[in-house]
Amino acid sequence: MSTYQQSSEGKFIPATKRPDGTWRKARRVKDGYVPQEEVPLYESKGKQFVAQRQTGVPPGMCPIVAAESKKEREKQERTRAKKQEKDKDGVAPSGSSGGSPLKVSSQPSNDSKANVNVISDALADKLTLNVPEDVDTEKQLKKLRKKIREIEQIESRIQAGEHKKLDKDQLDKVKKKAEILKQLAALENSSAAAQS
Numbered sequence: 001m002s003t004y005q006q007s008s009e010g011k012f013i014p015a016t017k018r019p020d021g022t023w024r025k026a027r028r029v030k031d032g033y034v035p036q037e038e039v040p041l042y043e044s045k046g047k048q049f050v051a052q053r054q055t056g057v058p059p060g061m062c063p064i065v066a067a068e069s070k071k072e073r074e075k076q077e078r079t080r081a082k083k084q085e086k087d088k089d090g091v092a093p094s095g096s097s098g099g100s101p102l103k104v105s106s107q108p109s110n111d112s113k114a115n116v117n118v119i120s121d122a123l124a125d126k127l128t129l130n131v132p133e134d135v136d137t138e139k140q141l142k143k144l145r146k147k148i149r150e151i152e153q154i155e156s157r158i159q160a161g162e163h164k165k166l167d168k169d170q171l172d173k174v175k176k177k178a179e180i181l182k183q184l185a186a187l188e189n190s191s192a193a194a195q196s
Contacts, residue, residue, distance in 0.1 A: 004029055137191045144184040151177045 004011045011029040018024060043051070053059075057066040154170050157163070 137187055137194075141184065141187050141191065144180055144187065147173070147180050148177070148184065151180070 003014075005014050009028065010031070013027045013029060015026045016024045056070070057063050151174055154166065154174050157166065158174070
């Protein structure tokens with residue numbers, strides 16, 4: 001970082017003394033000249049893009065809105081941390097005398113129980129599938145018919161003399177044919193009764 005001096009001829013770097021005692025000449029500096037050590041480092045477009053992305057603001061989002069949402073999020077995290085600390089303080093250490101190793105110092109209120117019940121009911125309503133039973137029975141009928149087809153293929157292989165090449169699972173499937181036929185008949189009867 002050299003210091004420039006101004007004269008009638010323009011800017012110049014003053015003469016300096018070398019360690020061996022000789023003098024460097026004063027050097028004239030043209031207007032707009034930036035010494036090498038003061039030139040900013042080159043940054044590629046990729047580095048510039050990454051530096052912009054690391055500002056913490058998603059592309060297209062207003063920085064003011066981002067700052068407000070960050071403050072809100074931090075506030076929520078602090079309250080959560082305080083709540084967890086209170087919960088930890090409410091639990092007695094395991095070395096304390098008493099019947100159970102962990103005890104809660106205060107009983108939960110009825111309001112919190114009611115809130116939990118309301119929330120769980122709402123979640124249960126949302127999580128239940130509103131699929132008609134006809135679709136379920138149709139799927140089950142389709143699955144059972146497919147199993148019967150597979151069993152018939154295995155039986156034809158047995159009759160052709162390939163029973164030595166069959167797996168244990170395939171043989172078990174053949175044994176369950178009567179049970180599957182009963183299920184299929186029961187489902188067909190129930191679906192026929194539901195349609196009429």
